[in-house]
Amino acid sequence: QVQLAESGGGSVKAGGSLRLSCKTSGFSYNSYCMAWFRLAPGLEREGVVRINGVDATLYADSVRGRVTISKDTGTNTLFLQMDNLKPEDTAMYYCAADYWFRGCGLQQNDYRYWGQGTQVTVSS
Secondary structure: OOEEEEEOOEEEEOOOOEEEEEEEEOOOOOOEEEEEEEEOOOOOOEEEEEEOOOOOEEEOOOOOOOEEEEEEOOOOEEEEEEOOOOHHHOEEEEEEEEEHHHOOOOOHHHOOEEOOOEEEEEEO
């Protein structure tokens, strides 16, 4: 059974940093793509970044250069390092996962498995 659980959200001032974690179980990192999405009030869920089984990454233009995705196969944990945060980064952040052949992009439909989310709030 695939399970994902995010943690690490919080409230920071603009320019600050946060590191989100997503503890996973039930699948092999070699076969799956994993991604971070975010959902802000009044907006659609947005794909932030994804990483595939060979560690190739794809970043959204809105965050490129400010966030870094990584994974630790020893602890089955996905990370999102966010630096130089802006108020517009305020959102609920979700990790997602699925087999690479499901799409492995930044579209919601590429992923069937989701965590419960962790809130990030950036004040000016």
